[in-house]
Structures are given as C-alpha cells and as structure tokens.
Amino acid sequence: xxxxxxxxxxxxxxxxxxxxxxxxxxxxxxxxxxxxxxxxxxxxxxxxxxxxxxxxxxxxxxxxxxxxxxxxxxxxxxxxxxxxxxxxxxxxxxxxxxxxxxxxxxxxxxxxxxxxxxxxxxxxxxxxxxxxxxxxxxxxxxxxxxxxxxxxxxxxxxxxxxxxxxxxxxxxxxxxxxxxxxxxxxxxxxxxxxxxxxxxxxxxxxxxxxxxxxxxxxxxxxxxxxxxxxxxxxxxxxxxxxxxxxxxxxxxxxxxxxxxxxxxxxxxxxxxxxxxxxxxxxxxxxxxxxxxxxxxxxxxxxxxxxxxxxxxxxxxxxxxxxxxxxxxxxxxxxxxxxxxxxxxxxxxxxxxxxxxxxxxxxxxxxxxxxxxxxxxxxxxxxxxxxxxxxxxxxxxxxxxxxxxxxxxxxxxxxxxxxxxxxxxxxxxxxxxxxxxxxxxxxxxxxxxxxxxxxxxxxxxxxxxxxxxxxxxxxxxxxxxxxxxxxxxxxxxxxx
Amino acid sequence: xxxxxxxxxxxxxxxxxxxxxxxxxxxxxxxxxxxxxxxxxxxxxxxxxxxxxxxxxxxxxxxxxxxxxxxxxxxxxxxxxxxxxxxxxxxxxxx
Numbered sequence: 001x002x003x004x005x006x007x008x009x010x011x012x013x014x015x016x017x018x019x020x021x022x023x024x025x026x027x028x029x030x031x032x033x034x035x036x037x038x039x040x041x042x043x044x045x046x047x048x049x050x051x052x053x054x055x056x057x058x059x060x061x062x063x064x065x066x067x068x069x070x071x072x073x074x075x076x077x078x079x080x081x082x083x084x085x086x087x088x089x090x091x092x093x094x095x096x097x098x099x100x101x102x103x104x105x106x107x108x109x110x111x112x113x114x115x116x117x118x119x120x121x122x123x124x125x126x127x128x129x130x131x132x133x134x135x136x137x138x139x140x141x142x143x144x145x146x147x148x149x150x151x152x153x154x155x156x157x158x159x160x161x162x163x164x165x166x167x168x169x170x171x172x173x174x175x176x177x178x179x180x181x182x183x184x185x186x187x188x189x190x191x192x193x194x195x196x197x198x199x200x201x202x203x204x205x206x207x208x209x210x211x212x213x214x215x216x217x218x219x220x221x222x223x224x225x226x227x228x229x230x231x232x233x234x235x236x237x238x239x240x241x242x243x244x245x246x247x248x249x250x251x252x253x254x255x256x257x258x259x260x261x262x263x264x265x266x267x268x269x270x271x272x273x274x275x276x277x278x279x280x281x282x283x284x285x286x287x288x289x290x291x292x293x294x295x296x297x298x299x300x301x302x303x304x305x306x307x308x309x310x311x312x313x314x315x316x317x318x319x320x321x322x323x324x325x326x327x328x329x330x331x332x333x334x335x336x337x338x339x340x341x342x343x344x345x346x347x348x349x350x351x352x353x354x355x356x357x358x359x360x361x362x363x364x365x366x367x368x369x370x371x372x373x374x375x376x377x378x379x380x381x382x383x384x385x386x387x388x389x390x391x392x393x394x395x396x397x398x399x400x401x402x403x404x405x406x407x408x409x410x411x412x413x414x415x416x417x418x419x420x421x422x423x424x425x426x427x428x429x430x431x432x433x434x435x436x437x438x439x440x441x442x443x444x445x446x447x448x449x450x451x452x453x454x455x456x457x458x459x460x461x462x463x464x465x466x467x468x469x470x471x472x473x474x475x476x477x478x479x480x481x482x483x484x485x486x487x488x489x490x491x492x493x494x495x
Numbered sequence: 496x497x498x499x500x501x502x503x504x505x506x507x508x509x510x511x512x513x514x515x516x517x518x519x520x521x522x523x524x525x526x527x528x529x530x531x532x533x534x535x536x537x538x539x540x541x542x543x544x545x546x547x548x549x550x551x552x553x554x555x556x557x558x559x560x561x562x563x564x565x566x567x568x569x570x571x572x573x574x575x576x577x578x579x580x581x582x583x584x585x586x587x588x589x590x
Contacts, residue, residue, distance in 0.1 A: 298551070
C-alpha cells in the first residue's frame with residue numbers, strides 16, 4: 001500500500017519516509033507536443049483533429065511503396081521557435097533517423113525521428129512554485145519526429161481498428177533532465193511548458209485531444225546519493241494522472257528496495273481507474289529500436305539568418321511578461337504568475353489595466369471576473385464583460401463615482417446583462433454620495449437612533465466606530481463615500 | 496563483430512521475418528561474411544574525417560505548409576487485408 005507522503009516544502013522535493021529511512025524521488029519527463037501546422041511533417045495531408053477516419057492520410061503516411069518524405073518548413077520553424085523559447089542551443093545541422101519497431105498503427109515499421117543529432121540541444125525551463133518561488137529545470141534536448149496512427153480496441157469484438165489520420169503528424173519530443181523532485185514540480189513543469197508552447201503558438205497544448213502527452217521517468221534514491229534504477233510510464237495525458245502515477249510508482253520502488261529486492265528498469269503502464277502502475281513486459285523486446293540514419297532524408301540544415309529572423313518575431317514569453325508585471329506594474333509575484341499563465345488572460349488583463357490602476361485591475365480580474373467565470377462555467381472568451389467594460393468600471397471606482405462595494409454589485413449586473421457600468425450606475429442611482437450635507441443628515445439620524453451605543457462609545461468602546469460606519473452606509477444604501485463618512489462621523493460621535 | 500544463432504533469431508523476430516530453426520546457422524554464416532567484408536572499412540584511418548551523411552551533393556528540399564494531399568479514404572484502405580467502415584482492421588492488439 002502506498003504510504004502517506006510527506007510533501008513538506010515544495011522546493012525541498014518529496015521525501016518518502018520508508019522503514020529504513022528517507023527516500024528522495026527523482027523525476028524526468030519526455031513530453032510529446034504536437035506541432036501546430038496545417039500539414040504533416042513529411043507529407044501534404046491535413047492535421048486537423050477529429051476528421052473522419054483515414055481521410056487525412058496520404059500514401060506517404062500510409063507507407064505505400066515508392067513514396068518519399070519531404071520536410072514541412074513550418075515544422076522546422078516551430079521546433080526552432082520552441083527551442084528559442086526554452087533558451088536552448090539551436091543546432092543548424094541535424095539528422096533524421098529511423099526508430100524501428102513493429103506495431104499495427106505504425107505502417108512504415110519505423111518512426112522517423114532524431115536520435116544522436118537533434119534540432120535543439122540543451123536549454124532551461126523555469127518552473128513556478130508556491131509563494132511565487134521559482135526553480136530552473138534543465139532541458140536535455142528537443143527533436144522532431146512523426147506521430148503514429150491511432151488504434152481503437154473497443155469498437156469491434158475481435159479486431160482492432162486503425163485510423164492513420166494522426167500518422168505522420170509532426171511532434172516535438174521535449175526531454176527534461178532528471179531535475180524534478182516531486183509530483184508538484186512535475187506538474188509545474190508540464191504547466192509551464194504548456195504555457196510557453198501556447199504563447200509561442202507552436203503547440204495548442206490540448207491534453208484531452210492528445211496534443212500533449214508525457215512519458216514519466218521515476219526513480220528513488222537516498223538523499224544525496226547517485227541515481228537509482230528508473231521506470232518509465234508512457235503516454236500520460238493528464239497532469240493529475242501524472243502526479244498520481246509518480247506517487248504510486250515511487251512508493252512501489254521504495255517497497256521493493258526495502259524488502260531487499262531490486263527495481264527492474266522497464267516500461268510500465270499507469271491505470272488511472274485502479275490507480276496503479278503495471279509492467280508492460282510485452283513492450284520490452286520491441287524497445288530494441290535499431291536506430292540508423294534515414295536514407296530517404298538528407299541532413300536538416302539552416303543558417304543563422306533563419307534562426308535570427310524567427311528570434312526577432314518571438315512574442316513576449318510568460319517569464320518576461322511576469323517580470324514586467326511585477327517590476328513595472330507593481331503586481332505581486334503570485335498574481336503575476338496567475339495572470340501570465342494563459343496568454344489570453346494576460347492580454348485581457350493588460351487591456352483592463354491600460355492607463356488605469358494596475359493593482360486594482362489585477363484584483364478585479366483574478367477576483368470578481370475569475371469568480372464569476374468559474375461559477376458559470378464560462379471561459380474568458382465567453383465573458384459577457386469585455387476588458388474595456390471592466391476597465392470602465394475600474395475607472396468609476398478610481399474617480400470616486402462609486403465605492404468598491406457598489407462596484408461589486410454593478411459588476412454582477414454587468415456579468416448578468418452585458419450592460420455598461422456607467423449605464424447601470426445611472427439607471428439604479430448608485431452614484432456615490434460625497435455631498436457632506438446629505439451624509440451629515442444620515443449620521444445625525446443614526447446617532448439619534450442609537451443613543452445607548454453612542455454612550456458606550458463615549459465611555460471608551462472605540463470598536464463601535466465600525467458599527468456606526470456600517471449603519472451610516474446602510475442608511476445611504478451603500479452609496480455614501482466611505483472616506484467622507486469617516487471624516488464626518490468621528491467628530492460627531494466624540495460630541 | 497560476429498553474430499551467433501540467438502542474435503540472428505532475435506533480429507529476425509524484431510523484423511518480423513520468419514526463419515526456420517535449421518536456417519539460422521547458415522544465415523548467421525552469411526551475415527557474418529557480409530559483416531566481415533564491411534569491417535574492412537575500419538582499417539581506414541578516419542580520425543579527422545567528418546561522417547559522410549550522403550553521397551549526393553545537395554541539400555534537403557523543404558515544402559511549404561499547405562494541405563495538398565489526402566481525402567481518399569477508400570484508396571488508402573483498398574489494399575488492406577481487412578477493412579471496417581474506412582478503418583484498417585487488424586487482429587486485436589491489447590496491452
């Protein structure tokens with residue numbers, strides 16, 4: 001049975017307390033990210049998800065004899081962009097190899113991939129941890145390869161059905177160093193990678209549709225000692241499952257070692273239904289890939305100008321954006337992290353904040369807006385309140401037209417009806433009252449109606465000030481300017 | 496480098512080529528003869544020579560990202576031993 005984990009400090013990594021002492025978990029990830037492109041890596045057939053079976057298949061993708069692969073320029077550009085986004089070494093000379101294995105959804109009998117000379121070398125990815133802390137994770141490499149087709153096992157009693165629409169679609173395999181030390185860090189890594197890919201527009205990051213899948217390598221060791229034997233869990237397509245798989249697998253390995261056994265290096269399958277990993281021994285022999293350079297393809301070469309052009313066109317990436325939000329706009333590191341995770345959110349926030357109080361804008365976007373979107377199950381693009389409309393509302397708070405409390409009420413109505421803030425304020429007569437005469441009258445009324453409390457206050461119960469504030473706000477329907485009330489109330493109470 | 500019977504059997508299995516038991520030994524001999532012949536190349540000093548990647552003095556041709564192919568499901572599955580509603584149908588493979 002998996003024992004309880006001692007998660008502890010996230011940046012300390014996960015420690016498993018075994019019967020014989022502490023164990024550290026070591027994780028490395030291989031993420032397969034589908035390249036965003038119209039056509040496939042080596043053929044001109046379409047890549048769109050969800051098409052009718054075998055309608056996006058060329059004779060190249062079906063591995064008919066005599067067909068030759070021709071590389072798609074966009075796939076090369078996307079790989080280089082991604083490499084630049086990971087601050088990685090770009091290899092102007094790389095080689096395609098054949099990775100040989102036998103499977104029904106791999107018509108060629110080999111996958112065209114890159115083995116010893118990938119298009120992108122070492123890079124780095126900064127993961128965001130709790131409390132705004134960050135940690136750098138090494139990227140080993142990124143290479144281009146073909147995806148396989150799809151096998152469907154549950155639609156026919158005795159046959160497996162094969163759809164080759166995905167066959168030949170370009171993938172980037174992005175390999176991390178074994179630098180991750182807990183399921184939380186692994187999750188942060190995948191989320192950050194996804195965010196960067198989406199900013200770059202090189203992969204849509206859609207894990208449900210399989211555009212991003214991870215192979216997870218897990219081993220355990222005594223803290224500070226050399227690496228243990230690792231097991232690989234293939235094709236995990238959800239961050240939650242990945243974390244569960246790591247926890248189960250790390251505990252399994254600790255149990256084996258503590259019982260005097262040794263961990264076998266092998267491929268294991270994570271079963272989310274049972275919450276366990278199990279051996280895929282059948283795959284073992286298939287893993288003798290017999291790589292060799294693909295004789296159908298010359299080396300992939302490009303020059304510095306090609307890389308420089310792509311570099312000059314890169315968008316601002318989440319780390320830089322986060323940094324700018326913190327230093328230039330004064331947003332907290334935590335809020336900045338939340339706002340930049342999705343480019344769409346960051347763009348929305350910037351539109352709201354433009355020319356306005358950025359901190360206030362951040363509070364409204366992460367607070368009221370996200371709250372209402374979550375409650376109604378809407379995405380940001382479906383928000384009934386546009387960035388401009390929210391900006392106008394914040395403008396009304398800032399210039400004293402309405403109080404923060406009233407603004408929340410107005411926002412609810414904006415979200416409900418899509419009306420403009422100013423119109424709602426006008427229609428409902430919600431304008432903040434700063435007229436001292438009207439406020440004074442309200443204060444006098446409240447004092448007259450609460451003589452006993454006034455006496456207590458004067459006898460030294462200062463805390464009652466809040467009570468009187470509340471009563472005055474209530475008497476004015478929440479429209480009194482709290483600053484003005486505060487200024488007028490105290491002298492009157494003091495007599 | 497020398498191949499034994501077991502290695503030949505393994506390679507044949509990986510390549511999905513059926514080789515009968517009594518053909519393994521002769522096949523190992525043939526393969527070893529080929530390997531021995533190729534191994535003569537190792538006599539050449541290649542210390543400061545970059546690996547040759549192609550005999551053709553040309554560079555890889557690139558293609559623009561346009562959808563120019565596909566859309567012929569029936570032709571794709573036409574030669575399949577078994578077909579089911581536009582899918583290739585193969586003996587059930589389950590992990």
